[in-house]
Amino acid sequence: MAVDKIFYNEASSAKLGWVPSWFGEDEFDADLITAIKKWQKKRGLLADGLVGPTTHRRIWTERESQISNFAPSLDSIYASVNSQCKDNHYIVHNGKHLPIDWDKVVLWDQPGGFKAKSGNYTSYAGRADRMPTMFVNHWDVCLSSESCAKILNARGISIHFCIDNDGTIYQLLDTQHKAWHAGISNGVGGNPKGIGVEISNAYYLKYQDTYKKMGLEERPVITDAVCHGRKMKSFLDFYPVQIDALVALWKAIHEGLGIPLECPVDSSGKMLTTIDDSCIDGTFNGFVNHYNITKGKIDCAGLDMTGLLERAKEELD
Secondary structure, eight states: OHHHHHHHHHHHHHHHOOOGGGGTOSSSSHHHHHHHHHHHHHTTSOOSSOOOHHHHHHHHHHHHHTGGGGOOOHHHHTTTSOOOOOSOOEEEETTEEEEOSOSOEEETTSTTOOOOOTTSEEOOTTSSOOOOOEEEEEEOOSSSHHHHHHHHHHHTOOOSEEEOTTOOEEEOSOTTSEESSSOOTTSOTTSTTEEEEEEOOOOSGGGHHHHHHTTOOOOOEEOSOEETTEEOOOEEOOOHHHHHHHHHHHHHHHHHHOOOSOOOBOTTSOBOOSOOHHHHTTOOOEEEEGGGTOTTOOTTTTOOHHHHHHHHHHHHO
């Protein structure tokens, strides 16, 4: 009987992504079965020692609420990855900590963090890995990530990450969940297999003085962007530190989830500045801008996707 339970838990782990350490053990053995029974009994569940759907969903949700407490040690988190990280910083996918080469990362359960409102996203808690394949860039048309998070929650939508003016990366939602950030009415869009980031940028030139009053530097200005075949009026660009943070986030997503460091390009290999059918139907694997999914969107026009993705590749070599 114990052997059958061990096999069951091994199969459950392979399908759902949990590991024995979630129950304080190292191996799939009789000790793990005992630990699971103890955990189940304490929570009023059937104490059978098996990590079925109910047990998995319960422990996954508990871990999510205090995910920072389960961060791996500095040695173990970087033991099997090709990373230049010098400190213990991470993002989270499906309850697992993925290393990131950036020193300003705040998770939803940490002091000063922002959290997506329950009901504003599709929960995949306790389910098989969603296996995201596309990363979608947005600008938030807000003055700060704090403002963006409040507006998203009020509007009933969601995002996985925000990048603030100082380059701080906020994770609002485990990337296992499906955020509501890039859906479209006549296609799949970037929600089902997508991960999204909102990069803080109020966009309009009139806000340049507001940034100065906030004690921030003057933002760069983009004057030659083209989107959906039309030249755009001048608008505010991202701060260099935000670009650095974005590249760090792309690298972490690529290394942790295997999303290719590629973007939609035209027949000549240049960055595509309009919609792409494979982005619309959700089959594209790589990094895209919102305008690649929806013709009514222009974010993030002017972002040098091909150049920055090449930079990410070089930094990982």
